[in-house]
Amino acid sequence: MAMVALVGLGWFLAPGPARAPFPADLGSVEVVAQLTEVPAGAVFHRELYHYATILRYEVVTCARGNLKPGEVIYVAHYDPWKPRAEAGDARAGQIGGTVRAFVAGDRHHLALASPLDDHYMGGLVDKYFGQHAGVTYWALRTDAE
Amino acid sequence: MAPPLSFVGWLGCACAAVAAASAEPEALATEVRPLGWIAFSARSPKGDWEIYAMRPDGSDKRNLSNSPDTEDFYPLFSRDGLQLLYRSMPRGQTVSGNDYGRQGRLMLARANGAEAHAVGGDGEFTWATWSPDGRQILTLQPKGFAIVDLVSKQVVRSFPRAGFYQQPTWSPDGAALVGVSNGFNTGWSIARMELATLRANAVSVADCCTPDWSANGERIVFSRRRPHAGENGGYGWTELWQAGADGQGAALVYAEDGRHLYGSHVSPDGRYVLFTGNLREDGDPANQGAPMGLLRWADAPAIAEHPRLRQVYPQAKAARVLALPAGHEPCWTSSQAPGLPR
Numbered sequence: 298m299a300m301v302a303l304v305g306l307g308w309f310l311a312p313g314p315a316r317a318p319f320p321a322d323l324g325s326v327e328v329v330a331q332l333t334e335v336p337a338g339a340v341f342h343r344e345l346y347h348y349a350t351i352l353r354y355e356v357v358t359c360a361r362g363n364l365k366p367g368e369v370i371y372v373a374h375y376d377p378w379k380p381r382a383e384a385g386d387a388r389a390g391q392i393g394g395t396v397r398a399f400v401a402g403d404r405h406h407l408a409l410a411s412p413l414d415d416h417y418m419g420g421l422v423d424k425y426f427g428q429h430a431g432v433t434y435w436a437l438r439t440d441a442e
Numbered sequence: 443m444a445p446p447l448s449f450v451g452w453l454g455c456a457c458a459a460v461a462a463a464s465a466e467p468e469a470l471a472t473e474v475r476p477l478g479w480i481a482f483s484a485r486s487p488k489g490d491w492e493i494y495a496m497r498p499d500g501s502d503k504r505n506l507s508n509s510p511d512t513e514d515f516y517p518l519f520s521r522d523g524l525q526l527l528y529r530s531m532p533r534g535q536t537v538s539g540n541d542y543g544r545q546g547r548l549m550l551a552r553a554n555g556a557e558a559h560a561v562g563g564d565g566e567f568t569w570a571t572w573s574p575d576g577r578q579i580l581t582l583q584p585k586g587f588a589i590v591d592l593v594s595k596q597v598v599r600s601f602p603r604a605g606f607y608q609q610p611t612w613s614p615d616g617a618a619l620v621g622v623s624n625g626f627n628t629g630w631s632i633a634r635m636e637l638a639t640l641r642a643n644a645v646s647v648a649d650c651c652t653p654d655w656s657a658n659g660e661r662i663v664f665s666r667r668r669p670h671a672g673e674n675g676g677y678g679w680t681e682l683w684q685a686g687a688d689g690q691g692a693a694l695v696y697a698e699d700g701r702h703l704y705g706s707h708v709s710p711d712g713r714y715v716l717f718t719g720n721l722r723e724d725g726d727p728a729n730q731g732a733p734m735g736l737l738r739w740a741d742a743p744a745i746a747e748h749p750r751l752r753q754v755y756p757q758a759k760a761a762r763v764l765a766l767p768a769g770h771e772p773c774w775t776s777s778q779a780p781g782l783p784r
Contacts, residue, residue: 345539345677346540346630348629388541414584414585414586414605415585416584418582418583418584418603418607418608419607419608420607420624420629420630421605421624421629423624423627426627427627
C-alpha cells in the first residue's frame with residue numbers, strides 16, 4: 298500500500314512533458330500580448346477551406362521588434378479553430394504553440410512575421426476590415442503565457 | 443368515356459413540353475459541336491489524372507497528355523488555341539480542390555499535347571495564366587504577381603499581389619486580371635486589378651471563386667455561394683453568377699439545388715458558359731472530378747427546376763443544360779489545333 302502511495306506521489310511530482318523553449322529567432326517580432334476580444338464569426342470550424350482570422354491584441358511586453366506596451370496590433374492566425382500545435386500544414390508552413398483555443402482576455406507569447414502577404418496566400422476573415430491600416434502580423438508561434 | 447377536352451389539351455401540352463425538354467440538349471449539342479475543343483482533366487482508365495480534349499458536345503474525347511506516371515491537371519489553352527499549359531506531379535499525389543494551381547510543375551505543350559515539356563520545377567510559375575498573345579504568362583506567388591516571358595523564362599514585370607491569392611485570369615485585352623482575393627472584407631472575394639495602375643476593385647464579395655472573363659472583357663463569370671442557413675453540412679450551395687468588371691450589375695447565371703457549380707469558363711465566342719456540377723464541396727478532384735455542363739449565356743438567369751430554388755429566383759428561366767462527362771477545370775478554345783494528330 299505504501300509502495301502504491303509512493304509511486305502515485307512520484308507520478309504526481311514528476312515534471313510534465315518538457316515545454317519547448319520559445320525560439321529566439323522565429324519571425325521578426327516577439328511579444329507578450331493580451332487578446333482583447335474574439336469577435337463573433339471570427340473563429341469557426343471549417344474542414345474544407347483553410348482560412349486565417351485576424352485578431353486584435355494589446356502589447357504587454359516586447360522582446361524583439363519595435364512595439365510598445367499598450368500598442369494595439371492585429372495578428373492573423375491560421376485555421377484558428379485548431380490547437381496551434383496542430384494547425385501547421387503545407388499551405389501555412391511553420392505554425393505552432395501551446396494555445397489550444399482563442400479566449401478573449403488571454404495573454405499569448407507570440408512570434409510574429411510581416412508582411413502578411415509574404416507568408417500567407419489564402420482566405421482571410423477580418424472582422425476589423427476598414428478599422429486598421431498598416432502592418433498585419435502573421436502568427437508563427439502562439440504560446441499560452 | 444372520353445377524357446374531357448381540357449385534360450387532352452393539358453396532356454398534349456405536357457407531352458410537347460417533355461419532347462421539347464428532351465430535344466433541347468440535342469439541339470444544344472448540335473449547335474456547339476463544331477465550335478472548337480474543350481480541354482479538361484479527368485481520371486484515365488488507369489486511374490491517373492490526364493488532360494483530355496473533347497468536342498464541346500462531349501464527343502471525340504482524346505487523351506492529350508498520355509502520361510500514366512504523372513497526375514496531369516488544370517489545362518489552359520492559349521487564347522489563339524495553339525498552346526496548352528497544365529500542371530503535372532508524380533502519380534499518387536492528390537489534386538487539391540483549392541491549391542491545384544500551385545501543385546507540381548508547369549507544363550507547356552502544343553494544343554494537341556505534343557512536345558510537352560516542363561517550364562521550371564516543382565512549385566514554380568504557380569497559378570500561371572496566358573497573356574493575350576500567348577508569349578507570356580502571369581504567375582502568382584506569395585511575393586506577388588510576376589509576368590514571365592515564355593521563351594527567355596525571364597520575369598519582365600513583377601508587382602504586389604494586394605490580397606489576390608488564387609485563380610488569376612488575364613483579361614482578353616491584357617489590361618487587367620481577375621482572381622480570388624482576401625482584400626475586400628471577405629476571405630473569398632472576386633476582384634479585378636488594372637495592370638497599368640495596379641488599382642483593384644471588388645467584383646463580388648460573397649464567398650466566390652473560379653472567375654473568368656467574357657469574350658469582350660466587360661463581364662466576369664464566377665461561382666458564388668448562395669446565402670444559406672447551414673444546409674449541406676454548413677456549406678450551402680454554390681451558383682454561377684456574373685457581374686461587370688467594375689462589380690456592377692451582378693446577376694445569376696445558373697443555379698441548382700443539390701450541386702455546387704464551379705469551374706466557370708466562357709466560350710471563346712462569349713455565347714456559352716461551361717462549368718462543373720459538383721456534389722462535393724471541394725470540386726472533388728481528389729476522386730473523379732464532377733460532371734461538366736454548359737448552357738447558353740443568353741438563357742441566363744436560369745435554374746434547374748426545384749421548389750426551393752424557384753422561391754429564391756421566381757423570374758429565372760428553366761435551365762437548358764448540356765450534360766458533359768466528368769472532369770475538373772475545363773477550358774474551351776475555338777481553335778481546331780487540339781484535334782490535330784500529334
